[in-house]
Amino acid sequence: MHLIMKTQFDNLRLNDDHEYSTNDRGGKKVIKIFKDGHLIAKKISIKNSVQYFGIVGVEDLLTAE
Secondary structure, three states: OEEOOHHHHHHHHHOOOOEEEEEEEOOEEEEEEEEOOEEEEEEEEEOOEEEEEEOOOHHHHOOOO
16 A cells, blocks of 8 residues: 545445445544455554655546546
8 A cells, every 4th residue: 555645535435336444543634435346555643753655556446526
């Protein structure tokens, strides 16, 4: 996985073809996005730090806006 932009992550999250799950433990929040049961992106929030990750080729899964 590599870093992606927030807008790319939001595009994937709002797509009806993708599923997502959230997990919040001890100040660390993780949101994972899946397509056909495979992890394609995740967001990790720890205190004031937020990072977005996507698989190689995630640009092919983005929808046109």
